[in-house]
Amino acid sequence: MTRLFRMAAITLLFSVSSLGVAAENYTLRLAQTWGPNSPILGETTENMAKMAEEMSGGRLKIRIDSSNKHKAPFGIFDLVRNGQYDMGHTASYYYKGTIPNAMYFTTIPFGLIAPEMYAWFYHDEGMELMQKVYEPFGLLSFPGGNTGNQMGGWFNKEINSVADLKGLKMRTPGFAGEVMSELGVAVTNLPPGELYTALERGTVDAVEWVGPALDFPMGFHQIAKYYYSGWQEPGAEVQFLINEKAWNKLPADLQAILRVAMRTAAYDMYIQTTHESGVAWSRMKEDYPQVTHKTFPPEVIDAMREATRKLLAEAAEKDELAKEIINSQHDYLKQVRQWTNISDKAYLNSIATD
Template sequence: MFKHAFKTLIISTLMFSSTAAMAEMEKTYRWRLAETWPKDFPVFGYTVKSMAQRVKVMSNDRLVITIDSKNKHKAPLGIFDMVRAGQYQMGHSASYYWKGKDLNTMFFTTRPFGMTATEQYAWFYYGGGMELMQKTYQPYGLLSFPGGNTGNQMGGWFRKEINSVEDLKGLKMRIPGFAGEVISKLGASPVNIPAGELYTALERNTIDALEWVGPSLDLRMGFQKVAPFYYTGWHEPATELQFLINEKAFNTLPKDLQEILVIAMRASAYDMYAQSMHENAINLEKIHKEHPEIQIKTFPSNVMLKLQQANDELIEQFKKSDPLTKEIIESQEHYQGIARPWTRISDQTYLEISQ
């Protein structure tokens, strides 16, 4: 009798614990993600979808992320606030959009004359970048992860040729953020205009120039029809998008789902860098074939030198604003200082000697 009761107790315990384990293993987490981009946006939007799909399959439907585009939530630049408030567990955007809230967020996207994408990924994952990014976002209860790289962005579409620093004086250009401040030091007038109005603004001479992304995303905007000079890049050498996660929501996930989410974001972010290369390549070919009138040019070296000087002055000012700002900038400068010599003797030299 006693033996029987004991056996029952063991069986019940086993059943209970395996039921509890099963309940945990079968528990479904339904998350919502808000992205800055419109519905079905190429490359950026694809990155988010691929991440969510991978999480769904890897978790056997235990973590299902639905995506709200800006058409739905109507707040493309509200991602930081919505994820912070827990209205969405996740977001996809770009860290430099939050520079008005916290200047330090700006440095985790890219910066004029900064690192290339590969140098920057090495800095994030092996050179202390991730730690500094988490230190920046931690006070807001947010976790931030690389969210996909566009590669080197083009310097923009210009209606007239830029032959000297004089040509920049008074130039009205859509160029937001850090780079806008750099060109304003050279006498240009940076303006910000919503994406939907850019083509008309350029066509009607409201602006003289604009930068957008690169061949991958520019052609569908139609800029090639109204601005014949397409300048190479200096201001966003490695624009990294961002996955934002509400830290409390992340902490509710079991360890396996946390890892699934982190690795899916990591793989999809890297993928976007490869996909950007692909889209840039096929659309540059399209420019050459279908728009032979477009002239691809690089600013003359004296213009580049002045831009770099203006940039250096701004960087020195930023360093004085806050100890963490100084720490981030110095970490990036140090890393670029050791990574660039390798980039020069490897890929740069190779590109110069090969056909």
Template sequence: MNRLGRMLLCLAAVMLLAVPALAQEQKVRWKLAMSWTSTLEPLSQAGPWLAQMVSDMTDGNFEIRFEGAEKHKAALGDLLDMVRGGQFEMGHSASYYWKGKDVTTTFFTTAPFDMTAAEQYGWYYYGGGLELMQKVYSKFDVYSFPGGNTGVQMGGWFRKEITSLDDLKGLKMRIPGLAGEVFAKLGVNVTNIAPGELYTALDRGTIDALEWVGPGMDIKMGFHKITPYYYAGWQEPASELQFLVNKAAFDKLPKSYQTVLTTAMQAIALKMTAANFEANARAWEQMKAELPTINMMIFPEPVLKAMKAASDEVLEGYAAENAEFKEVYESRKAYLVTARPWTKVSEQYYLETADVVSE
């Protein structure tokens, strides 16, 4: 072997030995679909936040590209199937969008007259909530993780004040989900109208009322300019967003990347909750400035009590025919028995105290 031959052999040996060391940095390319368009802040920040964190933690080796609804064009409820099928390894969405496929999933967002955000995080981490969520989602071959909370969603915009149960009879209202079922029981004519047509429908009186989200989202729709009655929420006291992850894709990741991902999602849940708080607080301030006569109303006591009774009836109905629904429902009710008395003497008493001193 001549000198050049020896050098080449040596170089080959160097490369052979160096490559496994470099290969420890496993390259992973994933795609995440969001239920929101890329401009619907703060919800749409889930994608870029996750992509940046995960990339930074892995020196760019674990890359997550994200798509908003304007690109993948799938309906809200189809996101679960896209992640299940592996077209996207991940999604950012809300669990109650596939109520039609599996009604139990609604609980992982929120339910009428149910927990506040703090209570619900207590349930997720210490009341068996995370375990129940994985159990329910295992049939879809995906994992689900908390993805930030929107806080209390408002009860909706009404053209006229609701003074009694009679005012609900025959009222035409756009309100989806469990809350729609509850209102239907109280005689409301529950309708479905495309988001783009809502403003006109409300303005022209084609509908009498609608529920959208909360100030942060509602302000973009302009409802406050045409409807003076804004009702406090009861139907979604703490809507949790979620990350969905394809089970097979997650299980194949190196353990370090699995923890990178779960840690990033948990960190984002905190910031997303703060982002929603901020957006709602700023928008509520702006709405009041633009429309000083805006009325934030609480439904009258007989209406609230009828809504609670109808809500119990709806939930008990599902529980009677669906053992898994019953299991999650009872787990949440049990946690609330422990949680709410504490919420009351801590947060609620403090807010009442603050009211007294600000008078």
């Protein structure tokens, strides 16, 4: 009996040491900005949670609460900071009221496109600067998925000059809204549920939402004629937030699993948006042939760029860290865009497929 007991004890020790990890299970609670069954964005957290659970053999579970549960779609930052949730999935620029510098980690007008943005995060100063912003709040922030290049919006009249923007009633939130205000647009920020009716009834003349994949379910293509290419969110990256204390409780292997699951889910979201935008845009054109794609004329683009530069310069002057982030993105764009121009841009321009 003693011999058998020793054998069992030895087997037990061997089993634990060959694993190198304690056999404890962990459940992290995640609050997301999005509602239940939210396409693409909600699928991203599900994808992440599924990968984490499968890779950990069930030891790491993520329990996802949507906005109908926690009732604070734009309060994820606080929920995670206060430890009411261990994690969040949201967008950094929603919190620019509390932390103005949070904005730059989502996207800025005339900024980086998706692969350039990831390159800035992972190979230049992006991750380091983002951590500088979130560390004082006891939070870790990671890229959480890219929406791709967002569209400039649905318009009921053509925009041929800056004068056409004056007095235009448009739904466009955030920094883009500030830029549009500078150009004389009457900016409003209606809740999503009211947008279709407002555009149909002429309460607003234009609506900016995301891009074909997420615009399609909103139905704007049924009532607006012009779909303008974007300038304001060239590669919007949403965000995973983690409470630092919750993170530190995880053993090293589960931290690695969580880090990689978030990274992969983020990339996957960019690819899913690419796919679903293609599908939705081709359906829009087929079902509503009157929908016309337009680009803003150079005069309008130049005015938007000038207003963007002015607002960024003001932000940089007010805050040392804002200046550091703005300059870092600016310098990085200057370098990487030269490559984008001679590769994808030159290639896409060399073949007519319109």
